[in-house]
Amino acid sequence: MLQIVLFGQPELDEKIATREIRQLKERITYSFNLAPFKRDDVKDYLNSRMRTCGFRSEDVFSASAVSVITKYSKGLLRRINILADKSLLAAYATNTHKVTASHVKTA
Numbered sequence: 014m015l016q017i018v019l020f021g022q023p024e025l026d027e028k029i030a031t032r033e034i035r036q037l038k039e040r041i042t043y044s045f046n047l048a049p050f051k052r053d054d055v056k057d058y059l060n061s062r063m064r065t066c067g068f069r070s071e072d073v074f075s076a077s078a079v080s081v082i083t084k085y086s087k088g089l090l091r092r093i094n095i096l097a098d099k100s101l102l103a104a105y106a107t108n109t110h111k112v113t114a115s116h117v118k119t120a
Contacts, residue, residue, distance in 0.1 A: 074097070075113050077114035078116065096120055099120030
């Protein structure tokens with residue numbers, strides 16, 4: 014028995030829905046759609062990612078930074094990751110350990 018896990022954007026659903034590969038669609042057991050994150054989800058996600066990297070101090074992203082990341086990313090994970098990465102670089106460039114809304118806007 015072979016099990017495969019597919020992750021993709023909504024376009025993957027469109028490809029799988031085509032008649033040519035209907036047999037594949039019939040074999041899909043579970044399908045899950047990740048809704049855009051809300052502000053609190055973004056905050057928890059960013060803190061979780063920082064802890065995964067080994068960071069153990071206070072939250073790096075200020076409340077205002079989280080709000081701006083949520084607004085600009087529209088809660089989409091890929092955009093959250095890009096904005097957070099560039100915001101961390103902007104904070105590093107100003108020699109600070111706290112990411113602010115200003116750093117996010119610079120990013």
